[in-house]
Amino acid sequence: MAVEGIKKAVRIAVASGKGGTGKTMVSLNLAAMFGQPVQLADCDVEEPNVNLFLRCELFDRREVTMLFPEVDVIRCTGCGACAKLCQFHGIVSLGARTLVFPELCHGCGGCLRICPTGAITERPHLIGQVAVGQHGNIRFLEGRLEVGVSVVPPVIRAVRELLLDDIPAILDAPPGTSCSVVATLRESDYVLLVTDPTPFGLHDLKLAVATVRQLKLPCAIVVNRAGEDQVGLYHYCRTEKLPVLLSLSDDRQIAEVTSRGDLVARALPEYGLMFAELAAKLKQELLTAGCQL
Amino acid sequence: MIKKHIRELVILSGKGGTGKTSITASFAVLADKAVLADCDVDASDLHLLLKPEVEQRHVFSSGHEANIDQIECTGCGLCLDVCRFDAVRTNGTKYWIDPVACEGCGVCVRFCAAEAIDFPERHCGEWMISDTRCGPMVHAHLGIAAENSGKLVSTVREQALALAVKKQIPLIISDGPPGIGCPVIASLSGVSLALVVTEPSVSGLHDLQRVLALARHFSVPTAVCVNKWNINSQQADRIEAAARSAGAGTTSRIRYDRSVTEAQLQQKAVVEMDTAVADDIRQVWRQVSQML
Known part of the structure; x- marks a missing residue:
């Protein structure tokens, strides 16, 4: 989205x-069968699982930090301007004392800017890590939230910043529809939504489609564990003009291979062909949508 | 109980x-x-x-969201400088807020010299x-x-x-x-x-x-x-x-x-x-x- 000058390679979010x-599973197998160098970014930073399958050595580890305020008690006059500005109760004024609650702070920097005596400085706090690896044709990126930290989007942004512009990228998104999903989908060009033909699957797919449409992104569907469609999933997709690019059967072998941390496309060749076909169809959709491969 | x-x-x-x-x-x-x-x-x-x-x-x-009043806005660009969430968008002359990116911190609202930014409650x-x-x-x-x-x-x-x-x-x-x-x-x-x-x-x-x-x-x-x-x-x-x-x-x-x-x-x-x-x-x- 919003590209000036040279056109960047496509970014496909899988949500x-x-x-x-x-x-x-879809992100990994699509990347493995993409047929050209590709980047695979694990943006599910609360529970990053991609490297359990790639098992590649990670290098270029970087810490992701957020700036939290610190109050110099000597300079602070207790005027309370910071507490008045703060929308999140991250900094509170109690008479002469000013207290910071890092777990509530969003790192907006407003308190620092408003303080009339320059009593507030900022210090970085660790909220997560990002790292890079290489697995054959796949350039792998991972974000990992520190346990106990509640702010997720900055770690996802840090992953996105490591993406190279000239290689197509697949972004494995977190579940749901809230701010961490939006942080992954923002500045993606195309979304693949993975669902299953169950009441929960269809209900949550509709929420995901609404999110994608709010962000004005084109999308297509992958149906997993496709058996008898008793919920009208395919009918919904047709009505909403959502192309179904792949239906994977409800095959216990897929669950077993995945449970061991192996790639379905490699362990079960018939599925390898299906993922190659998915990649081909997806590329066709991307070209139609005006994306760069 | x-x-x-x-x-x-x-x-x-x-x-x-x-x-x-x-x-x-x-x-x-x-x-x-x-x-x-x-x-x-x-x-x-x-x-x-x-x-x-x-x-x-x-x-x-819960919270609020910023909204730039296009009539009051003088186009000084200070909001873009103070926002840490990449929520202020511009085409060089016009400035607007991306509601999806806005965290509702109110920093742009407070520092806008023209007082051109509204801050209504956000329905979540x-x-x-x-x-x-x-x-x-x-x-x-x-x-x-x-x-x-x-x-x-x-x-x-x-x-x-x-x-x-x-x-x-x-x-x-x-x-x-x-x-x-x-x-x-x-x-x-x-x-x-x-x-x-x-x-x-x-x-x-x-x-x-x-x-x-x-x-x-x-x-x-x-x-x-x-x-x-x-x-x-x-x-x-x-x-x-x-x-x-x-x-x-x-x-x-x-x-x-x-x-x-x-x-x-x-x-x-x-x-x-x-x-x-x-x-x-x-x-x-x-x-x-x-x-x-």
Whole structure:
């Protein structure tokens, strides 16, 4: 989105609404069968799972930090301007004392800017890590939230910043539809939504489609564990003009291979062909949508 | 009933799709008396099984969002400089706010020299109090692409607690969100017991360990239940060993069975059908209710 000058290679987000529909499995196998160098970014930073499958050595580890305020008690006059500005109760004024609550702070820097005596400085706090690896044709990126930290989007932004502009990228998104999903989808060019033909799967797919449409992104569907469609999933996709690019059967072998941390496309060749076909169809859709491969 | 006598059980998972909601609905049926809370506010599914009749509906507003008045704006660009969330967009002359990126910090509003930025309340979703065949239920849904899921979860929990006090119900059962971030922390802190439902896969184990670390961080007692154990029984063994070494309790296992989807289709909890997997869940419930 919003590209000036040279056109960047496409960024495809793989999202779902409902958790456990197979986003990571689809991202991985699509990357493995993409047929050209590709980047695979694990943006599910709360629970990053991609490298359990790639098992590649990670290098270029970087810390992701957020700036939290610190108050110099000597300079602070207790005027309360910072507390008045703060929308999140991250900094509170109690008479002469000013207290910071880092777990509530969003790092907006407003308190620092408003303080009339320059009593507030900022210090970086660790909120996560990002790292890079290489697995054959796949350049792999991972974000990992520190346990106990609640702010997720800055870690996802840090992953996105590591993406190279000239290689297509697949972004494995977190489940749901909230701010961490939006942080992944923002500045993507295309979204693949993975679902299954269950009541939960269809209900959450509709939420995911609404999110994608709010962001004005084109999208297509992958149906996982496709058996008898008793919920009208395909009918919904047709009505909403959502192309279904792949239906994977409800095959216990896929669950078993995935449970061991292996790639379905490699362990089960018939599925390898299906993922290659998915890649081909997706590229066709991307070209139609005006994306750069 | 006073607050401190009310027990609160939250069902979590780390990894999504391990069966939290199916198990929560079954517990709701099996529990003698409980208030139900759906804390998975951005992809809530419990209502699909419990078919709540909504009695009260409330707008959830949280925080504010910035909005540049195009007539008052002088185009000085200061808002762009002060925003740390990449929410101010410009084409060089005109400035506007991307509502999806705006965190509602109000810094641009405060520093705009022309006072050209409005800061209205942000509607983030709604929460409801409902009646179900298993007792009262508090649930919510977050607006599409909205912020503040953690605050909405806290609202759901506060309302569930108030309902438990009012109706003299000693137990709250919450269906939690996946992950370990903001809404999970809001669901977890201060509960009596977190039951972590996982699946026997490399991802299940990895994600479980992060949830257990989070629960330790907040000093919440935990028990672990392996769902769909027969997909990979060796991995199920490894998961239970990891749970024990992390100081968590373990329950008996639940088998993988297609009748779980069948129950969903019939809008029933698994234990409302006569199947082997229903017996597995009954067994887990007996153990969990002992731990509470």
